[in-house]
Amino acid sequence: MTSSSPLQAHYFDGQSAKAHPVTLHLDAQHLHIVGEGIRTSVARTDVQWPERTRFGIRAAHLRQGGKVQCADAAAWDQWLSSHGQRDSMLVRLQQSWRAVAASALVLVALCTAMYLWGLPLAARVVVALIPHSVDAAIGEVALQSIDEHLMTPSQLPLAEQNRLQTAFTQSVAAMPAGSLPEWRLVFRKSKIGPNALALPGGTMILTDELVQLVEGDAQVITGVLAHELGHVQHRHGMRMVVQASVMGAVASMVLGDFSTMLAAVPVLMGQAHYSRAAEQEADAHAVQVLKAAGISPLVMVKLFTQLHALRATPEETSTPANQDDTTPSEGVLGTAFASHPSDAQRIAYFTSQAR
Amino acid sequence: MHTDSQREPALDNAAPASVAPPRSHKLMVEFTGSGSEYFRIWIVNLLLVMLTLGLYFPWAKVRRLRYFAGNTLIDGEPMDFHGDPKKMFKGYVLVAILFGLYNYASNVSATAGLVALLVVAGLWPALFKSSMQFRLANTSWRGLRLRFMGDLAGAYKAMLPIFIPSIVSLFVLVLLGDDQMQTPPMWAGIALGGTMLSFILVAPWLLWNLKNYQHQHYAIGTLQTQFRAKARAFYWITLKIIGVALLTTGVVTAVVFALFSNSDMLFAKVQSIALGVGLGMLVTSMVIKPYAITLMQNLVWTQTGNSSLRFISQLKARALVLLTLKNWLLMALTLGLYWPFALVATTRLRLEAITVKTRNHPDTLVAQEKSKEGDAAGDAAGDFFGLDVGL
Numbered sequence: 086m087t088s089s090s091p092l093q094a095h096y097f098d099g100q101s102a103k104a105h106p107v108t109l110h111l112d113a114q115h116l117h118i119v120g121e122g123i124r125t126s127v128a129r130t131d132v133q134w135p136e137r138t139r140f141g142i143r144a145a146h147l148r149q150g151g152k153v154q155c156a157d158a159a160a161w162d163q164w165l166s167s168h169g170q171r172d173s174m175l176v177r178l179q180q181s182w183r184a185v186a187a188s189a190l191v192l193v194a195l196c197t198a199m200y201l202w203g204l205p206l207a208a209r210v211v212v213a214l215i216p217h218s219v220d221a222a223i224g225e226v227a228l229q230s231i232d233e234h235l236m237t238p239s240q241l242p243l244a245e246q247n248r249l250q251t252a253f254t255q256s257v258a259a260m261p262a263g264s265l266p267e268w269r270l271v272f273r274k275s276k277i278g279p280n281a282l283a284l285p286g287g288t289m290i291l292t293d294e295l296v297q298l299v300e301g302d303a304q305v306i307t308g309v310l311a312h313e314l315g316h317v318q319h320r321h322g323m324r325m326v327v328q329a330s331v332m333g334a335v336a337s338m339v340l341g342d343f344s345t346m347l348a349a350v351p352v353l354m355g356q357a358h359y360s361r362a363a364e365q366e367a368d369a370h371a372v373q374v375l376k377a378a379g380i381s382p383l384v385m386v387k388l389f390t391q392l393h394a395l396r397a398t399p400e401e402t403s404t405p406a407n408q409d410d411t412t413p414s415e416g417v418l419g420t421a422f423a424s425h426p427s428d429a430q431r432i433a434y435f436t437s438q439a440r
Numbered sequence: 441m442h443t444d445s446q447r448e449p450a451l452d453n454a455a456p457a458s459v460a461p462p463r464s465h466k467l468m469v470e471f472t473g474s475g476s477e478y479f480r481i482w483i484v485n486l487l488l489v490m491l492t493l494g495l496y497f498p499w500a501k502v503r504r505l506r507y508f509a510g511n512t513l514i515d516g517e518p519m520d521f522h523g524d525p526k527k528m529f530k531g532y533v534l535v536a537i538l539f540g541l542y543n544y545a546s547n548v549s550a551t552a553g554l555v556a557l558l559v560v561a562g563l564w565p566a567l568f569k570s571s572m573q574f575r576l577a578n579t580s581w582r583g584l585r586l587r588f589m590g591d592l593a594g595a596y597k598a599m600l601p602i603f604i605p606s607i608v609s610l611f612v613l614v615l616l617g618d619d620q621m622q623t624p625p626m627w628a629g630i631a632l633g634g635t636m637l638s639f640i641l642v643a644p645w646l647l648w649n650l651k652n653y654q655h656q657h658y659a660i661g662t663l664q665t666q667f668r669a670k671a672r673a674f675y676w677i678t679l680k681i682i683g684v685a686l687l688t689t690g691v692v693t694a695v696v697f698a699l700f701s702n703s704d705m706l707f708a709k710v711q712s713i714a715l716g717v718g719l720g721m722l723v724t725s726m727v728i729k730p731y732a733i734t735l736m737q738n739l740v741w742t743q744t745g746n747s748s749l750r751f752i753s754q755l756k757a758r759a760l761v762l763l764t765l766k767n768w769l770l771m772a773l774t775l776g777l778y779w780p781f782a783l784v785a786t787t788r789l790r791l792e793a794i795t796v797k798t799r800n801h802p803d804t805l806v807a808q809e810k811s812k813e814g815d816a817a818g819d820a821a822g823d824f825f826g827l828d829v830g831l
Contacts, residue, residue: 097583102661102805104517104582136503139477141511142518151583152520179480188487189777195490 099150224286315370
């Protein structure tokens, strides 16, 4: 083929809607458009060539306005390629099913990597930039709302409260100085069963029900509080917020056009995953504190055994309906909205750490 | 050669424009996009957006819009999208900064958040107009750019129904501001309740205002559209949609209740309520939404036109509902990979339901003036704040 081989096409001048039959000639520098009363040349760089697709009409936009168009896609593609016009990288990628499949795999791998490592890392970095005063302010608001809806003042004797607080203070004193965040312990009577919570900013809530469950065993309570202190230390609450909002943004970009409801599903699943990871991190912190204080991590096994027994006989407790019976591992210990590893996994973990 | 029977007489044998007789031409709308083709564009777009941490988004959007415009044939002639991704990128940066400031302000204090909200709400009509202008000016048919003729004052006027109750309720809240501890006086309760009620009552009117503003100002060549739908038609279809919604959720609730009523465990009851709510939401997205889209598209487009140009939309609710159900099923089975196919199929159904009747032969259309391009920031704002420019 020579550079003079022409193509039959239509030309729209951008001024009127009329289609002019023309022939197109391409040389190294210019596109020449020739028809009845039409003789115009456009620099090749001023032509916005269409992406090659399998179907459809080819239309190239001209910078000066107007376009040339050809309904015969095959003829157009042949004409262009015979003039050395190469497809862009992008077009070659999306024209090949193999490349598309590879792209899809890379995409999945990328999303998985982001999900497993990228996002937690990014959340750590972002949270490190947020001043601690923000945590404290959020924690204050959360405590107020918990006091309004979920809890009432503690009915434990003051001496008992002091005994537990002192035991925990002495235990954490064994940790290296400066390795622990600021914390404050408050006691509450719970409307949602035995529980312990850590709020952003370092306030930990211990419920009377939990103390009664472990029969006031100060060592178990120390383990529980060390776990909660782990949440505070790693600022899990704040990290969750960052992770959830990034995931929400990505999910709504991918699926939001289709359905915002569907876009919420991966966010919820992701949150549960991150929450389990956070629980494991907090458990590891608990082991660290317990060991430093010379307490065996096995005390935590006692807690989980008791909790397990409690759930086995749900009728005897006054657990209200918001405790979802199908997933008994949820909502009993830990941060307010968390999902946890199973009791068996955690018992196995603390047992192995005790060796 | 593209096989299209309408195409031949309309274009290829086109006689000189001056002798076109003043009879009516029926221009068919055809969508030639293919799910498998768009799937590949979509995957590559997503990959590049991910790899560039989102920076590629405007380019991806332009490629998507070009594909959809290029495959929308009116009378056998494709539309074109000309948006410049670089300009759109700047728009996104601008709007991202605005969005960031807005988020930051609402974190700093309630008052700052309120001020930011007022600023964004005050800018909203301007962004809306700008976004319409950008979209239309960058879309062409037969080489002629479309235009959006609406002005700024019109955009603010169109949104007036939402501004008045907002300002009243804001005023009441500010008056109450200082003594929040004591129970609010009677007049405040009445005023707030009244504005809440008026929000609901003006919603169809607001929608009519917006559609009226949009559909009166579309133009190509010398032709500008008019909008003949009345506000009461919007109230009527709102009632119809509410009726269908009540009916379907009623049926779903009854079925769920019948299935679980013989179980007296508290937990089963809680579960059945949760199941009912979930199913209700699913039914809303799968049945009521396509039904509402159908009614709205048919009403709005059939009432758009002028003395020599008219749109007719004959979308069937049944067809769109069935397609939506099929899309949901396949989306679930393919974990979302069906999305590009679903989008193409829905676009085809909705676009091909439209025909254009015109007395002028399309060849006689002549560009009027260089159309104003508007601002890419408006278009970006549409994506950020969920402002739907729509069909």
